[in-house]
Amino acid sequence: MHDIKAIRENPAAFDAALRRRGLSAMSSEILGLDADRRAKIVAAETAQAEQNRASKEVGAAKARGDDVEFGRLRALVAQTKADIARLTTEAGEQDTALRTLLMGIDNLPLPEVPDGKDEADNVEVHRWGTPRSFDFTPVEHFDIAGVKPGMDFATAAKLSGSRFVVLRGAVIRVHRALAQFMLDTHIEEHGLTEMWTPVLVKDDAMYGTNQLPKFAEDSYQTTNGWWLIPTSEVTLTNTVAGEILDEGQLPIRMTAHTQCFRSEAGSAGKDTSGMLRQHQFEKVEMVTICTPDTHLAEQDRMRRCAEGILEKLEIPYRTVVLCTGDMGFGAQRTFDLEAWLPGQNTYREISSVSTCGQFQARRMNARFRAPGGKPDYVATLNGSGLAVGRCLIAVLENGQQADGSVDLPAVLHPYLGGRTKIAPDGQLA
Secondary structure (H helix, E strand, O other): OOOOOHHOOOOHHHHHHHOOOOOOOHHHHHHHHHHHHHHHHHHEEEEEEEEHHHHHHHHHHHHOOHHHHHHHHHHHHHHHHHHHHHHHHHHHHHHHHHHHHOOOOOOOOOOOOOOOOOOOHHEEEEEOOOOOOOOOOOOOOOHHHHHHHHHHHHHHHHHHHHOOOOOOOHHHHHHHHHHHHHHHHHHHHOOOOEEEEOEOOOHHHHHHHOOOOOOOHHEOOOOOOOOOOOOOOOHHHHOOOOEEEEEHHHEEEEEEEEEOOOOOOOOOOOOOOOOOOOEEEEEEEEEEEHHHHHHHHHHHHHOOOOHHHHOOOOOEEEEEOOOOOOOOOOOOOOEEEEEEEEOOOOEEEEEEEEEOOOOHHHHHHHEEOOOOOEEEEEEEEEEEEHHHHHHHHHHHHHOOOOOOOOOOOHHHHHHHOOOOOOOOOOOEO
16 A cells, blocks of 8 residues: 555656556545545544534533523534534544555566566566577477376366366375475575465455455455455465564565465466466465565565575576566566476466565554654565475476476475376376
8 A cells, every 4th residue: 555645746757657557646635535535534633622622612602691692602502513423423434535546556666676567568687597408399388298197187177167277196296396495495595484375364454465445356355354365465464564673674585385276367368278377376485574664675585585596406597577468466566487398388477576665564554663763664575485286397397208208307306205207198107
């Protein structure tokens, strides 16, 4: 959510930042509503003072037997009381309207974010590894002979419909190994604290990390009002909601492996083959809570944590900084990591690492206090470390062999009982 004080102080800068995101200027609408709300509050306070003064004079008029003045003052008190109630109600309604308006406006991009309209304008900032040269035509993950027995879309469709998969045998073993390898690396090498959180949350948690109100259709809601999380960013970030932390507690760096759920609204016809875009999937998420003056360094650190996973798995990738037109709603700056998928002959997103600045903290009322200082909002960051299903795809496609087997990365061998590949018949070998 945006800081109304900052908008009052520099509305032109606010509008200029919105235009960079392809949005219309909104400061006039915001400040008009804010001015009217504040005028109502002042009017209510003035009326309250008038009521207090008149109430004191009522007793004096009665004591001296001035019935006319007594009647006038009683009527004035009654009218003023009604005015106060009306003004307070109107100010409250406008306060709600202003908060709703501010919560529905995208975060402002950092100055160093490149301008652009869509993903074509993203800027590559890093590349690692060389895509493998094949002496055969590589196929997509679901067409690899050794993978087919363990990746069942027909049964999943019978159970749940499209965009689901049933994994079995060697494939699910590799999937589970990937998640455990990611967690172990983040905990033991990157110093993140592992968490286990609910996948069902209340409205407040979804508002706090800006899934609501704007993106309700992108998530699933149960009949009793809980929301299925689209990522554990929601739960990890909201662990500090409503808190005032000591500065010495920061940074807080967390990771969690959870099921995630997305309706994929608006993606009809996109990535319908395979398991690249699913309604139910798993992610190892990273979240950092820190002071505002350290959030950019924390984003670089988080990005290197994600990149390190891909490097250990020997998956070629590139890192791009998203342009203003391609960034997510709550981000100030985002780096996407894109893994090389030889079956598609292209790089595809496997992680997004974003800093939200104080945008989410204002929504959650999450603050910290420096010694002797006043409370200020924390900064929040989130990043995939990594999307487990997409990482599985990258491992399978990059390791495929001409006979339909898959050579698996060395770092996974200890998690698979020393086995090193998926054989053409679908068994670990």
